Amino acid sequence: MRLSVSRDKLRFLLRLWPVPVVVLLAFSAIMLYQMDGIVREKFEGKRWRLPSLVYARPLELYEGAPLRDEDLEMELQELGYFKVKDPQQPGEYARHGDKFDIQRRPFPFWEGAEPTTRIQFRIVKSKVADLHQNQQPSELSRLEPMKIGGIYATHKEDRKLVQLKQVPKYVIDALIAIEDRDFYEHFGVSIKGISRAMWTNFKARRWVQGGSTLTQQLVKNFYLTPERSIKRKFTEMIYSVLLELHYSKDEILETYINEIYLGHSGDNAVHGFGLASEFYFGRPLEALSLDQAAVLAAIANGPSLYNPARYPERVKKRRDKVLTLLLEDKKITKAAYEKARRQPIKVRPSLRWTPNRFPAFLDLVRRHLDRDYQTKDLAEEGLRIFSTLDPIIQVQTEKAIADFMRRQGKAARKLQVASVVVSESGEVQGVIGDKVAGFQGFNRALDAKRSIGSLAKPVVLLTALNEPSKYTLATHISDGPVSIPLSSGQVWEPQNIDYSDHGYVSLLTMLTQSYNRATVRLGKEVGLKKVQETFRKLTGNSDIPDNPSIMLGALGMSPYEVAGMYYTFFSGGYRTDLKAVRGVQDHDGKRIKAYPSKVVKIFEPSVMHLMQYAMRAVIFEGTGRAAFSFMPGDLTAAGKTGTSNDQRDSWFAGFTGDKLVVSWVGNDANDPTKLTGSSGGLHVWAQIMSRVSHKSLTLNAPPGVQYQWVDNATGLLSSSDCQGVRYLPFVGHSAPKESVPCPVLPDPVHPDQPPVTTGQEPAMLDWLFKLMQ
Structure with missing residues (x-):
């Protein structure tokens, strides 16, 4: 009986055998269908996340272009060029003495794609000469820009x-x-x-x-x-x-x-x-x-x-x-x-591609692009971003800061540095956010809001000079004790750094020697509201504190913001938003976004000429004299030192004819550094300027500016053959109307004595300016 039951069950099961087979086939079909969908969806869809690539500026070559041979070879090496005897392939170059022969690679530049090009030239006295392109004389050639980094998704x-x-x-x-x-x-x-x-x-x-x-x-x-x-x-x-x-x-x-x-x-x-x-x-x-x-x-x-x-x-x-x-x-x-x-196995001299070669600058690029692009698009759409970075300037700035740190000895352990380099067109050419090159942490150049100290004094002077009927560089003002009642009921009584009273001084001397009392007295006379308005114009920032201490720099700004403010002094009265990006292409090379410069005149060139004259005097005879310990003696530049309370921040902001550099030295704990603007920020600035190519600052008087010989002691007109006089610029007819005779000096000044701003000797700066007229 049991056997017959088992046979019946077996027959029943045998009759059902197609069911699991059908289920298995159906399951397999469903799985295949799903797998087929996955295969087609990914293959036909967006296959890759492409990082946006960031390029530096292309190195432009033209007759007389400033370029040192070591800088050129550094850039060629960074670009991955092979040094050979006779370049035949793109990406090869040869050097024979002062002659360079480069087979430039094809590249889709921002202005349009260019094919492989042979570029030949010489470097004579650090300048480009005998430029040829494809065996023909050329006015302008350029290397392809260096890839300096990218904006990546998390998978890198x-x-x-x-x-x-x-x-x-x-x-x-x-x-x-x-x-x-x-x-x-x-x-x-x-x-x-x-x-x-x-x-x-x-x-x-x-x-x-x-x-x-x-x-x-x-x-x-x-x-x-x-x-x-x-x-x-x-x-x-x-x-x-x-x-x-x-x-x-x-x-x-x-x-x-x-x-x-x-x-x-x-x-x-x-x-x-x-x-x-x-x-x-x-x-x-x-x-x-x-x-x-x-x-x-x-x-x-x-x-x-x-x-x-x-x-x-x-x-x-x-x-x-x-x-x-x-x-x-x-x-x-x-x-x-x-x-x-x-053929030997020969690869690039260095297979060290740092994803973000210059992180502080790339941080600035990302912030600029965030205005127009989503982070996801920047990390996945394969955009080609053409930036303003000059790799030569960036690398030389890094070296200058490393050299400064070595000179500080043990004190360097607690110090930090930030620096920004800007071209005459307002393009950011270099950014340093940390004393360690390539550090990808806190970007002090953009985010460290520190008291600017005496960098504010040119703002006070500019405010006064905008009233030429009342104030000129020859105007005298007391550097004696000054007090200002505050809204809190307290009284603010600023002191000079040497706690001395320098009597009556000219506004020019006030700036070159960075006298606090005289500056505050001048600001008090012209009015705090007017000083605030000048700050607003220079910075584009409407949130300026209503506090008289801003006249001595009790105002937190980053080095990048200071560079934006000082650009107007550099440009002669024009303001622009500093630019880190020139344009953006899609991954096929199509131009999709340009970033032209927008320049607005906010101060008259005549007034800014006086400011440049005064800031030039800061370096030649004022608190910036130490710059010539590093820079060539024939370089003409202008700028201002800055030291905050208790020497917590050391600044220098200065410019030559084609470069503006702002440097800050301090520490993250905001502790005293024992460095003034002259011994800290100025040294960094001067070492940068000594390493990069630039033009000297030339002061060409614009219409409406007249020069007169003025007696230093009285601020009245004098004569060029008198001692103790200087050749000063004046706006319109603002020069003094009265004259004084030549003073009688008891002892002649030794010709080797350094130029001074007080006393009876005409400053070297004025004789130099007279010769240039």
Whole structure:
């Protein structure tokens, strides 16, 4: 009886066998459908997140352009150029004495794409001469801009997309020869390849060869995790077949060429042959030689195992294997094979691509772009950002600060430095946010709001000089005790740094010697409201404190904001928002956003001429005299020292004919530093100026400015043959109406005595100016 029941159940179960089969097939169909959707969605959609690339300014070459040979070679090295005897390929250069011969790479500049160009010139006395382009005299040539960093997503992948038609045939042939010789024959999975790999591994008695196709490798990188399991391998094979079902071999190959991982630069993964070509060889993919293409194909098997910088012999062996396979497949000639094998493994001088080479400046770029772009777009859309950074100036500024820190000895441990360099057009050429070059932390240049100290004094003087009928540089004012009642009921009584009373001094002397009492008295006379308004015009900031202490710099500003304020002194009365970005292209090179400069006149050039004269005197005979311990003696510049209370902040803001530099020295704890503006910020500024190329400041009197000889002691008109006089500029008819006779001096001044602003000797600055008239 039991047996018959069992047989009945068995018959019943046998009749139901199609059900699980159908369920299994249905489940498999659903899974395949879902997998097919995943394959198509990612492949047809947005395949990669492309970081935005930030470029420095292109180095422009023209007759007489200031350029030192060591700076040029530094930039060429940073650009990845190879130094050779006779440059023939893009990315090569030669130097013979003062002559340079450069094969510039093609580049899609902001103004338009330019092809490979041969540039030849000499550097004579740190200036460009005999400039030729493609064997013809040229007025202007330029190198391609240096890539200084990028704006990345969190995964930190970097790549440069290329189309298959851009890839040289021998690059494709080399890749297929070593990675998947049956690529155009299989359907995603190669049974022949798997069998060949198994046999090779069996003979070697170890794992020496894989059986994955290029399609499988793409699937592994594009869709799956790095997990090693039979399940993942089975999924990989299904995805590969589905991929081959929907897309052509060329589409798959192009995607693989752009996706493959080929190395690391710092924390960033280098993906794709396009970027790897520039990373390893400093040239675009289409410009690779046969031996270089074989090296890239060799690296594809394992970037760590075949790192050409670390294992050149190992890479050479595999490269030669690639070349042998190409020869066997009749893809290259015997002559090409022999020539390529003779080539050494030669990669860029340094495979050190720091993702953010100059982090403080890149921080500024990001902040500028945040006004117009979402963070996601900047990190994923592959924008090409053309910035204003001058790498030569940036690097020399870093060196100047390192030298300053070395001179400080043990005190350097507690000090910090920030600096900003601006061109005459308002472009930011360099930013330092920390004493350690490349530090990616707190950006003091942009975010450290520190008391500006005596940097405020030119603002007070400018306010007064805007009333030429009342105030001139020759006007005398008391430097005696001054007091101002405050709203709190207290009385503010500022002191000079030396606690001395200097009597009556000219407004020029007040600024050059940085007298606090005289400055406050002047500000009190012209009115605090007017001083506030001058601050607003210079800074563009409407939130200026209603406090008389702003006249001595009790106002928190960052070095970048100070640079914006001092740009108006530098430009002669014009204000602009400092610029770090020139324009933006999409990843195809189409211009999508330009950032032109907007300049507005806010002060009359005649008044600003007086300010430049006075600030020039600060360096020649005032608190900025120490600058000439570092700068050449024939350099003409202007500026102002700044020291905050208790010497917590040391500043200098100054300019030559074409560069404005602001430097700050202090510490993050806001403790006293024992440094004044003259011994801290000025030293940093002067060391920067001694290292970068620039023009001397030339004071050309604009219409409405007249020069007169004035007696220092009285501020009245005098004569050029008198002692104790100086040649001062005046706006309109504001010069004194009265004259005084030449004073009688008891003892002649020794001709070697340093120029002074008080006493009876005419300042050297005035004789120099007279000679330039």
